[in-house]
Amino acid sequence: MSDGRARGRPMTSGFHPETIHARLGPAFYDPVRPADFPETILRFRNDRWAARVGLDTLSDTDWTRHFGRFEPLPGSLPEPLALRYHGHQFRSYNPDLGDGRGFLFAQARDLVDGRLLDFGTKGSGLTPWSRTADGRLTLKGGVREILATEMLEALGVYTSKTFSLVETGEALERGDEPSPTRSSVLVRLSHSHIRIGTFQRLAAHQQWDEMRALVDHAITHYWPEATGVGGLYEAIVGAVARLGAEWFAAGFVHGVLNTDNINLTGESFDYGPWRFLDRFDAGFTAAYFDQSGLYAFARQPEALQWNLARLGECLIPIASREAIEPVFESFPRHFQAALARQTFARLGLDSDDQPLMHAFWGAMQASSPPFQQVFHDLLGGGLPERLAASPIRPVLEAAPWIEVVAGLRALPPMPGLAAALAHPAAGRRPETMVIEEVEAIWSAVDANDDWAPLAAKVAALRETGAMNRALGLLTGPTGRQGHVPIG
Numbered sequence: 091m092s093d094g095r096a097r098g099r100p101m102t103s104g105f106h107p108e109t110i111h112a113r114l115g116p117a118f119y120d121p122v123r124p125a126d127f128p129e130t131i132l133r134f135r136n137d138r139w140a141a142r143v144g145l146d147t148l149s150d151t152d153w154t155r156h157f158g159r160f161e162p163l164p165g166s167l168p169e170p171l172a173l174r175y176h177g178h179q180f181r182s183y184n185p186d187l188g189d190g191r192g193f194l195f196a197q198a199r200d201l202v203d204g205r206l207l208d209f210g211t212k213g214s215g216l217t218p219w220s221r222t223a224d225g226r227l228t229l230k231g232g233v234r235e236i237l238a239t240e241m242l243e244a245l246g247v248y249t250s251k252t253f254s255l256v257e258t259g260e261a262l263e264r265g266d267e268p269s270p271t272r273s274s275v276l277v278r279l280s281h282s283h284i285r286i287g288t289f290q291r292l293a294a295h296q297q298w299d300e301m302r303a304l305v306d307h308a309i310t311h312y313w314p315e316a317t318g319v320g321g322l323y324e325a326i327v328g329a330v331a332r333l334g335a336e337w338f339a340a341g342f343v344h345g346v347l348n349t350d351n352i353n354l355t356g357e358s359f360d361y362g363p364w365r366f367l368d369r370f371d372a373g374f375t376a377a378y379f380d381q382s383g384l385y386a387f388a389r390q391p392e393a394l395q396w397n398l399a400r401l402g403e404c405l406i407p408i409a410s411r412e413a414i415e416p417v418f419e420s421f422p423r424h425f426q427a428a429l430a431r432q433t434f435a436r437l438g439l440d441s442d443d444q445p446l447m448h449a450f451w452g453a454m455q456a457s458s459p460p461f462q463q464v465f466h467d468l469l470g471g472g473l474p475e476r477l478a479a480s481p482i483r484p485v486l487e488a489a490p491w492i493e494v495v496a497g498l499r500a501l502p503p504m505p506g507l508a509a510a511l512a513h514p515a516a517g518r519r520p521e522t523m524v525i526e527e528v529e530a531i532w533s534a535v536d537a538n539d540d541w542a543p544l545a546a547k548v549a550a551l552r553e554t555g556a557m558n559r560a561l562g563l564l565t566g567p568t569g570r571q572g573h574v575p576i577g
Contacts, residue, residue: 091541091545091548104201106201107165107197108166111167111171111208118288119172122171122215123169125225125258125275127158127273128260129258130158130159130257130259132154132255133256134236134252139253139279142202143199143200154256157195157277158256160195166209172193174291175188175291175350176350177350178348178349187219189217190225191213191226192213192214193210193214194208206281209253210279212278213225213273228271229255229273230271231274232274233255233531233532235278237523237528239251239361240548241366244555244558245336245340246336246558247342247358250357252276256274256275256276266378281355282311282354282357284312285349286397287349287350289301290400292404293407301404301405301407301408305319305322305408312354313325313326323405323413323418324420326398326401327420329355329357331356332428334394335432338388338391338429339429339433341462342365345364345376345380345385347394348397349401362377363378366461368525369459369460374387394421399418402414402417402418427444430447434501435562436558437470437471438470438471438503438561439470440501450494457485457488457490460522463520468486468495472495504561506561509560513560521550
C-alpha cells in the first residue's frame with residue numbers, strides 16, 4: 091500500500107544522510123543486528139514523507155531491503171543503534187529499559203525544512219534491552235500505529251510519522267490478541283528519539299559529563315535558540331505543554347505516558363493502547379491495565395507535568411534549582427495558552443480567548459456530545475447553514491451551548507477559513523477513529539487480507555489534513571529550528 095507515486099531508481103540525488111546521534115558516543119547506545127525475518131512483504135509505504143527525505147523513488151524491492159532487512163542507507167548509520175534510557179513506568183522507576191524491540195536505523199535531513207529526522211523501528215528484533223520479550227511487533231500493532239499517526243497528523247497534532255510497515259512471516263503469541271497472530275516490523279520518522287528517560291539514566295549513574303554533553307547536543311541539533319540548561323528546559327516544557335493541548339483538542343488518549351515515551355522535541359510517538367474519544371469523557375482511559383485512571387484523557391496534562399518534573403530533577407545538578415523550578419511552574423500557563431489556540435484553530439477561528447475556551451470545554455463536559463462532530467459542525471464559529479444540517483443540532487442549540495456559540499460567532503476567522511470551508515472534506519461527516527472502526531479495518535486485513543479499508547481510511551484522513559492545513563492548523567511545529575540549508 092502506497093500513495094501511488096512513481097518509483098524505480100535506487101536512491102534520489104536529494105537524499106541527505108546524517109550520523110549525528112553516533113557523535114554522542116557509545117555511552118548512549120549499543121550497536122545491534124536486526125532480526126532475519128522469514129519474509130518481507132511490504133504492506134505500507136509513506137511516499138509523501140519519503141519524498142521529503144529523497145526516498146520516494148525507491149523500488150518496492152529496494153524499500154524492503156532497507157526497511158525490512160535493514161541494509162544501511164548510504165551515508166547514514168553503518169549499523170543500527172539500540173538506545174539506552176531508564177524511565178518511570180506508571181510512576182515506578184525502572185532502570186532496565188532501553189530499546190527492547192527497536193533501534194535507531196538511520197538519520198537524514200528533511201528536504202523541505204532541513205530538520206534532522208530519525209528512522210526508528212518497532213519490532214526489529216532482540217537487543218540487550220529486550221529482557222524476556224521477543225523483540226517483535228504484531229501486524230495489528232503496526233496497522234494501529236498507521237491509523238494513530240495518520241489521524242493525529244490530520245488533526246494538527248505534532249506526531250511521529252509511520253514511514254513503513256513490512257509483514258515478516260512469523261506467528262506471535264500475545265496475551266492481549268487472539269494468537270498466534272501475524273508479525274510485522276515498522277519504521278517511524280520523528281525529529282528525535284532522545285527522551286526524558288535518556289536524561290534519567292545519566293542522572294541515575296551520576297554521569298554528569300555525559301549529561302552536559304547531551305544538553306549541548308540537544309541545543310545544537312534540536313533547540314539552537316535555547317541558551318544554557320535552563321533555556322533547553324524551557325523549550326522542552328513549552329513543547330510538551332503544546333503537545334498536551336494538541337492531544338486534548340484532538341480527543342486523543344495516548345495510554346502510556348511513561349517518561350520514556352516523552353521526547354525532547356515534544357513529539358507524540360510510540361502508540362500502544364491509544365484511543366480517540368467517541369464522546370467527551372474526562373475519565374476515559376485507553377489501557378486496560380490502567381485501572382487507576384492515571385493516564386485518563388483529562389489527566390494527561392498532569393501526567394506530562396509530572397514527567398517534566400523528573401526531567402527537571404535530572405538537570406538541577408548541572409544548573410540550579412533557581413534556574414529549573416520557575417520553568418517547571420510555567421507549564422500550566424503554557425498548556426492553557428496552547429489549548430486556547432489549538433481549540434479555536436480547529437474551529438477555524440483566530441483567537442486565544444481563554445475564558446471562552448473554558449466555556450467551550452465546560453459545554454463539552456456537560457453535554458458529552460460526539461467529539462469530532464462538534465468541531466465539524468462549529469467550523470467557522472457555528473455558521474447557520476452548517477448548524478441547520480447538524481445531526482446534533484438540538485444539543486448545540488440548547489444550554490450551555492447557546493452562549494458558547496454566540497461567543498464563537500464574535501471571533502475573527504482564520505485567514506484560511508474560506509479555503510477550508512470550500513474543501514470537499516468540510517462537507518462530509520467528520521473523520522473519526524473510534525475503536526469499532528479500528529477493529530473493522532483490522533478484521534478486513536486479518537480475515538481476508540483485504541487492505542482496501544485501511545487505504546481508504548488513510549486517503550480520507552489525508553483529505554481532512556489538507557482541509558486543516560488550509561485553515562493553518564499545522565501538522566508539525568514551525569519556528570523551532572531555523573531552515574538548515576541542504577547541499
